Amino acid sequence: MAVGDKKAFVSGIGFLAFGIFTLAISSRYPLGTARVMGPGYFPIMLSSVLIAISIPIVLRSLRNVHGGFGTIAIVPVVLVSAGCVAFMLLLRPAGLIIALVAAMMISALATRGRNWIVTVPVVAAIAIACGLVFVKGLGQPLPLLGYWFGG
Amino acid sequence: MSSLLDNLMLGFQTSLSLSNIGFCFVGCLLGTLIGVLPGLGPAATIAMLLPITFTLDPSAALIMLAGIYYGAQYGGSTTAILINLPGEATSVVTAIDGYQMARNGFAGKALAAAAIGSFVAGSIATLAIAAFGPLLSAVSLSFGPAEYCALMALGLVVSSVLAQGPLLRAFAMVIVGMLIGTVGIDVTSGYPRFSFGITELSDGLNIVAVAMGLFGLAEIMRNLGDFQRRELMATKLKGLFPSREDLRAITAPVLRGSFIGTVIGVLPGGGALLSSFMAYAAEKRFAKDPSRFGKGAIEGVAAPEAANNAGAQTSFIPLLTLGIPSTAIMALMAGAMIIQGIRPGPGIVHEQPQLFWGLVTSMWVGNLILLVLNLPLVGLWARLTTVKYDYLSLGIIAFCCIGVYTINGLPSDLLVMVVFGALGVIFIELECELTPLILGIILGPMFEEYLRRAMLLSQGDPSVFVTRPISAVLLMMCVIAILLVTLPNFRKIRKEALQEE
Numbered sequence: 001m002a003v004g005d006k007k008a009f010v011s012g013i014g015f016l017a018f019g020i021f022t023l024a025i026s027s028r029y030p031l032g033t034a035r036v037m038g039p040g041y042f043p044i045m046l047s048s049v050l051i052a053i054s055i056p057i058v059l060r061s062l063r064n065v066h067g068g069f070g071t072i073a074i075v076p077v078v079l080v081s082a083g084c085v086a087f088m089l090l091l092r093p094a095g096l097i098i099a100l101v102a103a104m105m106i107s108a109l110a111t112r113g114r115n116w117i118v119t120v121p122v123v124a125a126i127a128i129a130c131g132l133v134f135v136k137g138l139g140q141p142l143p144l145l146g147y148w149f150g151g
Numbered sequence: 152m153s154s155l156l157d158n159l160m161l162g163f164q165t166s167l168s169l170s171n172i173g174f175c176f177v178g179c180l181l182g183t184l185i186g187v188l189p190g191l192g193p194a195a196t197i198a199m200l201l202p203i204t205f206t207l208d209p210s211a212a213l214i215m216l217a218g219i220y221y222g223a224q225y226g227g228s229t230t231a232i233l234i235n236l237p238g239e240a241t242s243v244v245t246a247i248d249g250y251q252m253a254r255n256g257f258a259g260k261a262l263a264a265a266a267i268g269s270f271v272a273g274s275i276a277t278l279a280i281a282a283f284g285p286l287l288s289a290v291s292l293s294f295g296p297a298e299y300c301a302l303m304a305l306g307l308v309v310s311s312v313l314a315q316g317p318l319l320r321a322f323a324m325v326i327v328g329m330l331i332g333t334v335g336i337d338v339t340s341g342y343p344r345f346s347f348g349i350t351e352l353s354d355g356l357n358i359v360a361v362a363m364g365l366f367g368l369a370e371i372m373r374n375l376g377d378f379q380r381r382e383l384m385a386t387k388l389k390g391l392f393p394s395r396e397d398l399r400a401i402t403a404p405v406l407r408g409s410f411i412g413t414v415i416g417v418l419p420g421g422g423a424l425l426s427s428f429m430a431y432a433a434e435k436r437f438a439k440d441p442s443r444f445g446k447g448a449i450e451g452v453a454a455p456e457a458a459n460n461a462g463a464q465t466s467f468i469p470l471l472t473l474g475i476p477s478t479a480i481m482a483l484m485a486g487a488m489i490i491q492g493i494r495p496g497p498g499i500v501h502e503q504p505q506l507f508w509g510l511v512t513s514m515w516v517g518n519l520i521l522l523v524l525n526l527p528l529v530g531l532w533a534r535l536t537t538v539k540y541d542y543l544s545l546g547i548i549a550f551c552c553i554g555v556y557t558i559n560g561l562p563s564d565l566l567v568m569v570v571f572g573a574l575g576v577i578f579i580e581l582e583c584e585l586t587p588l589i590l591g592i593i594l595g596p597m598f599e600e601y602l603r604r605a606m607l608l609s610q611g612d613p614s615v616f617v618t619r620p621i622s623a624v625l626l627m628m629c630v631i632a633i634l635l636v637t638l639p640n641f642r643k644i645r646k647e648a649l650q651e652e
Contacts, residue, residue: 007580007581007582008317008320008582010581011320011323011581011582011583014581015320015323015327018327018330022330022345025345026344026345029342029344030340030342033611034606034611034613035606035607035610035611036607036611037339037602037603037606038340038342039337039339039340039342039344042333042599042602042603043330043333043344043345046326046329046330046333047330049326050323050326050327050330053319053322053323053326054323056319057319057320057323060319073373076371076372076373076374076375077372077572077573077576079375080368080371080372080375080548080569080572081372081569081572081573083548084368084548084551084552084565084568084569084572085565085566085569087552087556087565088552088556088562088565088566091556091562096553099552100549100552100553103548103549103552104545104548104549107371107375107544107545107548108541108545110375111375111541114541115541118542119541119542119545122542122545123545126545126546126549127549130549130550130553133203134202134203134553134557138202138203138205138206139206140202140205140206140553140557141560142553142556142557
């Protein structure tokens with residue numbers, strides 16, 4: 001079976017799956033009545049509507065013809081995510097400056113053909129500037145250096 | 152009338168204090184600075200800069216945030232005009248004629264027209280808020296839960312009708328958003344929903360973290376890998392100040408745009424967006440020679456800019472009078488208010504007149520500062536748009552991390568941001584609009600609360616929504632909005648107007 005509009009098809013299936021998932025979970029919550037709604041009432045209502053909407057999206061996608069996918073570059077998504085997670089993990093132990101440097105350097109790996117001779121000092125400058133502005137200037141309760149360094 | 156003047160005086164006492172002018176100035180400056188960067192619209196800018204206002208007192212914080220908002224919006228128009236890259240949907244229209252003007256060598260004039268249009272519109276909208284805000288907050292006292300529900304429904308419908316992608320998917324995104332909004336402990340029953348035993352989820356998702364993921368991080372994830380080097384505007388910015396003929400040419404369009412923006416902006420669900428499209432369409436109709444549009448007509452820049460600025464300002468009205476944030480940006484404002492210990496809603500005008508009027512008048516001050524700031528600095532902003540994305544994006548990542556973490560000091564908020572960043576990338580690829588999603592997340596919980604109350608009051612009888620007149624009218628407007636987009640004629644206009652270049 002050829003799908004005419006791949007984007008619509010994938011999003012429709014995604015909505016359908018999400019709707020079924022939330023319906024399955026929320027149907028275990030107390031339903032209540034229309035007068036005194038329980039915690040399950042609203043999510044069940046929403047899930048049903050979502051399922052109802054997703055069906056025509058899928059059906060239409062089969063006959064409408066539309067351009068295919070662009071490409072999602074996975075690498076930057078993964079690296080930027082990893083950078084932010086590194087920030088989260090390093091903030092307390094290593095401190096703000098190092099956490100920021102880690103987040104930026106990991107994300108920077110995503111750019112092909114990056115000029116590292118410029119990138120390294122820029123990253124250092126941004127990290128130090130952020131430290132000065134947010135911690136010294138605005139008094140945010142973040143450690144400049146973490147407990148690894150006795151901060 | 153005299154009370155209006157008294158109120159404005161009270162407001163100016165707050166907004167014209169030396170320190171508040173300072174905060175407004177810094178807000179406008181920072182807002183423009185970040186907003187002018189390619190790919191970052193007002194929502195991302197505000198989310199990123201939110202933490203720097205935490206330590207200020209409430210009125211200073213709100214004044215600064217409002218300044219950031221206008222600054223970001225103006226910055227967005229600048230990128231739209233100079234590199235044809237609208238930071239947010241509201242400046243899509245500006246890009247059409249603005250970029251053509253820039254290519255013809257009239258970038259300076261286009262930017263000036265946008266700045267002047269915004270200023271005039273801002274002044275008119277400020278007066279309108281001052282005049283009608285208190286009135287509306289009085290009317291809102293007669294709003295029961297049914298009316299609140301209907302109003303939110305209208306907002307959600309309008310936001311999906313105005314979304315750029317396919318309509319059904321936009322509706323689906325609203326529902327997905329509302330479902331995501333139910334995550335956490337149900338306030339009425341204390342029952343945890345969709346929290347899967349994770350403590351961090353039981354408080355619900357942090358909306359600022361979600362917004363930063365969707366509007367900030369997602370954009371970077373999409374572009375960092377292989378950012379196509381943008382063609383720089385080689386043309387020098389010459390002839391910045393519009394000639395007398397130009398001014399004459401834009402006077403009427405600016406006034407019309409301001410009027411449209413002021414009125415439409417009050418509508419929940421992206422009033423600023425709708426108003427800029429309507430203003431553009433109106434100008435095309437009024438023009439003697441409509442064929443100039445799309446080829447660099449100065450009216451095509453001035454009118455939508457005026458409209459979207461006026462709309463941006465009057466979109467404060469639902470928040471300040473009803474406590475309903477009608478756009479993602481207003482939700483961030485509401486978040487900032489709550490952090491400052493202020494509950495947005497009808498009470499603000501009476502309980503904290505100084506804050507309310509200070510904010511209203513600071514909008515005007517902000518617009519004035521923007522005009523003064525932007526006309527001379529246009530050259531600098533233009534150069535900023537050429538800053539290498541390779542380095543810029545790293546700074547944005549740093550800001551996002553710090554920003555999200557400092558809201559509550561919760562590491563889990565960073566994970567929320569990352570997850571929604573990745574989701575944002577997928578949604579954008581699938582042509583599923585983000586604005587309806589975030590509005591669903593924001594309005595969902597409020598909608599549920601009012602729905603439950605309305606049904607409780609009506610003894611479970613849903614007809615209450617159509618028997619109460621205000622509610623019936625609002626729901627009727629929903630139906631009309633849906634009917635309009637399904638009509639073939641309007642569908643064509645929507646497609647033309649909302650399609651990205």
